[in-house]
Amino acid sequence: xxxxxxxxxxxxxxxxxxxxxxxxxxxxxxxxxxxxxxxxxxxxxxxxxxxxxxxxxxxxxxxxxxxxxxxxxxxxxxxxxxxxx
Amino acid sequence: xxxxxxxxxxxxxxxxxxxxxxxxxxxxxxxxxxxxxxxxxxxxxxxxxxxxxxxxxxxxxxxxxxxxxxxxxxxxxxxxxxxxxxxxxxxxxxxxxxxxxxxxxxxxxxxxxxxxxxxxxxxxxxxxxxxxxxxxxxxxxxxxxxxxxxxxxxxxxxxxxxxxxxxxxxxxxxxxxxxxxxxxxxxxxxxxxxxxxxxxxxxxxxxxxxxxxxxxxxxxxxxxxxxxxxxxxxxxxxxxxxxxxxxxxxxxxxxxxxxxxxxxxxxxxxxxxxxxxxxxxxxxxxxxxxxxxxxxxxxxxxxxxxxxxxxxxxxxxxxxxxxxxxxxxxxxxxxxxxxxxxxxxxxxxxxxxxxxxxxxxxxxxxxxxxxxxxxxxxxxxxxxxxxx
Numbered sequence: 001x002x003x004x005x006x007x008x009x010x011x012x013x014x015x016x017x018x019x020x021x022x023x024x025x026x027x028x029x030x031x032x033x034x035x036x037x038x039x040x041x042x043x044x045x046x047x048x049x050x051x052x053x054x055x056x057x058x059x060x061x062x063x064x065x066x067x068x069x070x071x072x073x074x075x076x077x078x079x080x081x082x083x084x085x
Numbered sequence: 086x087x088x089x090x091x092x093x094x095x096x097x098x099x100x101x102x103x104x105x106x107x108x109x110x111x112x113x114x115x116x117x118x119x120x121x122x123x124x125x126x127x128x129x130x131x132x133x134x135x136x137x138x139x140x141x142x143x144x145x146x147x148x149x150x151x152x153x154x155x156x157x158x159x160x161x162x163x164x165x166x167x168x169x170x171x172x173x174x175x176x177x178x179x180x181x182x183x184x185x186x187x188x189x190x191x192x193x194x195x196x197x198x199x200x201x202x203x204x205x206x207x208x209x210x211x212x213x214x215x216x217x218x219x220x221x222x223x224x225x226x227x228x229x230x231x232x233x234x235x236x237x238x239x240x241x242x243x244x245x246x247x248x249x250x251x252x253x254x255x256x257x258x259x260x261x262x263x264x265x266x267x268x269x270x271x272x273x274x275x276x277x278x279x280x281x282x283x284x285x286x287x288x289x290x291x292x293x294x295x296x297x298x299x300x301x302x303x304x305x306x307x308x309x310x311x312x313x314x315x316x317x318x319x320x321x322x323x324x325x326x327x328x329x330x331x332x333x334x335x336x337x338x339x340x341x342x343x344x345x346x347x348x349x350x351x352x353x354x355x356x357x358x359x360x361x362x363x364x365x366x367x368x369x370x371x372x373x374x375x376x377x378x379x380x381x382x383x384x385x386x387x388x389x390x391x392x393x394x395x396x397x398x399x400x401x402x403x404x405x406x407x408x409x410x411x412x413x414x415x416x417x418x419x420x421x422x423x424x425x426x427x428x429x430x431x432x433x434x435x436x437x438x439x440x441x442x443x444x445x446x447x448x449x450x451x452x453x454x455x456x457x458x459x460x461x462x463x464x465x466x467x468x469x470x471x472x473x
Binding site: 033039061 | 148149168169170172173174175176177179180181184185189190191192300329
């Protein structure tokens with residue numbers, strides 16, 4: 001993984017961990033946002049707002065698909081695509 | 086099979102329904118006998134069936150579940166459950182629809198209380214909150230939003246420019262109400278149709294029609310007598326199939342609401358038109374409150390159904406502070422003295438005056454002849470009584 005990609009991943013994990021109120025070191029790629037990290041619907045909106053703010057993109061309607069945002073790994077992939085475009 | 090799927094067998098929806106049918110027939114005992122027969126051979130279900138055969142509908146490994154209760158328009162108490170992921174998916178679907186109206190991820194919302202119509206000062210307080218909090222959208226029952234709109238228009242109070250839309254919740258939206266709210270708030274008044282069981286089913290599109298959210302549900306109109314789909318454009322009972330729910334599957338689930346479905350020839354989207362049902366209001370000497378406040382009792386009545394075999398219930402308003410509670414059960418009415426006392430207290434708090442309540446047990450609660458439904462609340466006061 002390039003340094004830039006690693007930095008992006010680290011930043012996303014930090015944001016997710018912050019929203020879930022747990023240490024980033026205890027937040028792994030395979031964790032489900034809802035089931036494992038307890039990120040409910042209200043926290044999910046807060047997460048989306050933070051990601052938009054941090055990475056400078058705006059969410060499109062089609063971005064809001066559960067499979068794109070289900071796990072930490074999925075969110076990292078999603079942000080990489082949005083930030084890249 | 087509906088006309089639409091029959092005419093377009095390559096419709097992606099057909100594939101989704103086939104996969105769903107295969108999955109639920111493998112997972113739930115109730116559906117095992119239907120394995121391999123396809124979605125359109127699955128039986129329609131309803132609250133009564135699912136409550137009576139609950140164990141056959143429960144996911145074998147549900148995990149942690151969040152519960153809620155409903156009786157809706159049938160008076161049959163029902164316990165809903167959802168996993169964290171299901172709630173999350175359903176919430177995302179709601180937000181996705183609201184985003185079409187411009188709602189940002191970080192937003193403010195003002196939710197109107199069900200009691201807005203009963204307390205005159207509430208409207209003034211609500212107007213103050215609107216100005217102070219500057220929400221992105223206002224949500225509430227059509228009657229409450231309409232009352233607020235009339236209050237603002239009469240006093241020439243402008244709405245904040247932060248507003249993007251107003252959303253109806255749980256009441257039939259009359260065109261007159263829509264016009265007033267849009268004039269007062271200066272934003273679209275969008276409609277919403279959903280159930281506690283599966284949340285969002287259909288939402289207003291930009292042309293004022295209810296559009297089915299087919300990412301989340303499949304909707305059909307079925308003949309209430311046979312359970313068979315009616316031709317497109319004809320009225321029938323709306324049955325919904327949820328793609329998100331697994332802790333309890335809602336497949337061809339009868340909603341109790343009558344409506345018709347058709348496909349928009351330009352967009353290909355499914356449009357839903359509901360038959361209006363008279364809103365239930367608890368009448369007060371100086372106003373009314375929506376009977377939805379009785380939803381606070383849904384869990385209470387569900388417990389009654391489990392512990393005392395109460396099959397249905399109906400609260401009947403006979404006069405401003407006189408009520409009758411009908412219970413469909415064989416249990417002796419004297420067993421419900423504690424219930425009566427609790428309900429009297431609740432009704433008294435709701436109407437702001439001491440309430441009297443008679444408990445009557447019956448074998449069956451007759452449905453309303455107009456709507457065909459046994460509502461959990463009905464008002465039997467004469468039309469000239471009160472201001473409701």
